[in-house]
Amino acid sequence: MNNQELWQRYQDLLYFNDDLGLYLDVSRMHFKDDFLDSLQPKFVHAFHAMDALEKGAIANPDENRQVGHYWLRDPELAPKALQPEIIDTLAHIENFVKQVHSGEIRPPHAPKFTDIISIGIGGSALGPKFVDKALTSEAPPLNIQFIDNTDPDGMDHILNGLKDRLASTMIIVISKSGGTSETRNGLLETKHAYQQQGLDFPRYAVAITLAGSQMDVLENCDNWLAKFAMLDWVGGRTSEMSSVGLLSAALLGIDIRAMLAGAKAMDSATRVPDIKNNPAALLSLCWYHACHGDNQKNMVLLPYKDSLVLFSRYLQQLIMESLGKEKDLDGNIVHEGITVYGNKGSTDQHAYVQQLREGVDDFFVTFIEVLEDRTGPSIEIEPDITTGDFLSGALQGTRQALYDKQRESITISVPRVDARCIGALIALYERAVGFYASLVNINAYHQPGVEAGKKAATDFLVLQRHILTVLKTAQHPLTLAALAAQIGAPDQIETVYKVIRHLAMNPRGLVLHGKLHKPSDLTVSLTAHAARNITAAPLAEMA
Numbered sequence: 442m443n444n445q446e447l448w449q450r451y452q453d454l455l456y457f458n459d460d461l462g463l464y465l466d467v468s469r470m471h472f473k474d475d476f477l478d479s480l481q482p483k484f485v486h487a488f489h490a491m492d493a494l495e496k497g498a499i500a501n502p503d504e505n506r507q508v509g510h511y512w513l514r515d516p517e518l519a520p521k522a523l524q525p526e527i528i529d530t531l532a533h534i535e536n537f538v539k540q541v542h543s544g545e546i547r548p549p550h551a552p553k554f555t556d557i558i559s560i561g562i563g564g565s566a567l568g569p570k571f572v573d574k575a576l577t578s579e580a581p582p583l584n585i586q587f588i589d590n591t592d593p594d595g596m597d598h599i600l601n602g603l604k605d606r607l608a609s610t611m612i613i614v615i616s617k618s619g620g621t622s623e624t625r626n627g628l629l630e631t632k633h634a635y636q637q638q639g640l641d642f643p644r645y646a647v648a649i650t651l652a653g654s655q656m657d658v659l660e661n662c663d664n665w666l667a668k669f670a671m672l673d674w675v676g677g678r679t680s681e682m683s684s685v686g687l688l689s690a691a692l693l694g695i696d697i698r699a700m701l702a703g704a705k706a707m708d709s710a711t712r713v714p715d716i717k718n719n720p721a722a723l724l725s726l727c728w729y730h731a732c733h734g735d736n737q738k739n740m741v742l743l744p745y746k747d748s749l750v751l752f753s754r755y756l757q758q759l760i761m762e763s764l765g766k767e768k769d770l771d772g773n774i775v776h777e778g779i780t781v782y783g784n785k786g787s788t789d790q791h792a793y794v795q796q797l798r799e800g801v802d803d804f805f806v807t808f809i810e811v812l813e814d815r816t817g818p819s820i821e822i823e824p825d826i827t828t829g830d831f832l833s834g835a836l837q838g839t840r841q842a843l844y845d846k847q848r849e850s851i852t853i854s855v856p857r858v859d860a861r862c863i864g865a866l867i868a869l870y871e872r873a874v875g876f877y878a879s880l881v882n883i884n885a886y887h888q889p890g891v892e893a894g895k896k897a898a899t900d901f902l903v904l905q906r907h908i909l910t911v912l913k914t915a916q917h918p919l920t921l922a923a924l925a926a927q928i929g930a931p932d933q934i935e936t937v938y939k940v941i942r943h944l945a946m947n948p949r950g951l952v953l954h955g956k957l958h959k960p961s962d963l964t965v966s967l968t969a970h971a972a973r974n975i976t977a978a979p980l981a982e983m984a
């Protein structure tokens with residue numbers, strides 16, 4: 442295609458949303474002109490399915506649940522019975538935040554809360570982290586940190602770093618199910634740190650969970666500083682505009698009403714039943730072209746803006762947990778999915794872009810361009826050129842260089858990174874994921890594959906328990922083979938070895954005879970002290 446034809450294709454396909462100032466350019470995706478028409482019947486179905494979902498159909502048949510994240514930004518669309526809880530939760534958040542900012546709600550031994558530790562994982566962490574990085578100002582009312590793993594080092598880093606300010610730190614624990622192990626562990630470790638300092642944990646703790654969840658019951662969250670409803674019909678990965686995302690955002694001083702308004706504006710733009718005039722339909726059409734069937738391309742997300750660096754991580758869950766499915770809705774094995782990676786431009790130009798241009802052609806890029814460089818004027822780095830011009834040049838240059846090598850790209854351009862824009866971007870991708878799921882006939886709203894890893898992790902810990910129980914009563918050191926036999930798992934020696942190696946590297950009372958890296962010569966026993974301390978309580982399944 443010559444430059445004139447390309448310019449024409451650019452204009453023909455360019456989508457612009459006047460309300461949001463958002464452009465979507467799909468001209469550098471190599472689908473043919475008739476591709477759009479050929480997908481029309483599939484889109485008629487996708488538009489209908491989305492309409493039914495928004496009207497309250499059971500869109501997640503596995504869990505017999507409605508899927509209502511769109512109602513969060515436009516409660517009038519929600520079934521009548523659900524409207525009060527959406528409106529009340531938002532009011533509860535705003536009221537609470539106002540009182541925290543004013544000091545009316547304060548910690549027992551300090552005039553105001555200064556910090557937040559947000560504990561949660563997956564959809565209960567990625568949205569709040571992304572929004573914090575994208576929108577928190579240089580001088581927020583509170584500082585936030587996230588515990589989103591069961592890594593003891595990671596927790597120590599945060600808890601020790603905040604040691605002197607723990608007495609003015611609010612803990613927000615987010616878990617829809619209330620049973621996720623990593624989150625439970627973060628909660629228990631944090632609670633322990635508070636107890637060590639003689640601080641009354643419930644007076645610092647805020648829960649976001651389903652009413653009556655395991656966490657709600659076990660921790661008696663009604664006695665905490667506050668408890669916010671998590672709603673059954675909001676999925677974890679689409680929960681940023683529920684209490685999950687809105688509470689921390691509001692505490693950080695982010696305009697959550699603007700975020701909701703941006704999402705609402707995008708929702709209405711993506712309800713238009715016309716592919717070319719619907720940005721989510723256009724996006725999902727591009728994904729279908731690049732990723733479906735034989736074209737298994739990866740999505741590389743390149744926002745040219747530091748504050749959007751976590752967008753790809755956020756989208757990784759939204760897209761891969763939603764679309765990565767073994768079976769379609771008819772039970773056929775399909776192994777669907779789109780791999781998402783990326784950080785930011787131009788930084789990634791100096792990392793993997795070399796491969797994108799010259800290596801394996803297994804991707805398409807989505808550039809995100811932010812038109813406003815910064816608030817206020819810029820100095821000239823070279824005659825007539827600012828640092829922002831460099832950033833812009835880097836984006837346009839990479840797009841062109843990729844195109845010259847027949848590499849595909851999409852470009853989304855937004856005026857600036859503000860709450861309205863972030864709400865709109867989230868809503869855009871949520872809807873595109875929903876459409877894509879319809880196009881390839883899968884359930885986007887469940888995640889059966891996640892359970893296998895959790896089950897195997899539980900099995901590993903059960904085996905560890907058995908090993909320690911055997912060692913406790915052993916009369917002499919045991920080989921790994923003898924240990925495996927005694928726990929009734931003679932074929933699990935490798936797992937036994939992994940357990941022993943991990944315990945040996947930590948102060949758990951293991952006595953090793955032999956070398957850790959020579960498993961076949963190794964024998965193991967426990968110190969008398971450790972043997973006395975092992976409990977036999979049953980292990981809860983990892984959730």
Ligand SMILES: O=P(O)(O)OC[C@H]1O[C@](O)(CO)[C@@H](O)[C@@H]1O
Pocket residue numbers: 562563564565615616617618619620621624677678762888891984
């Ligand atoms: O909010 P919860 O229930 O703790 O779940 C956290 C995350 O775990 C998952 O269920 C997957 O393990 C995600 O879908 C979810 O976002």
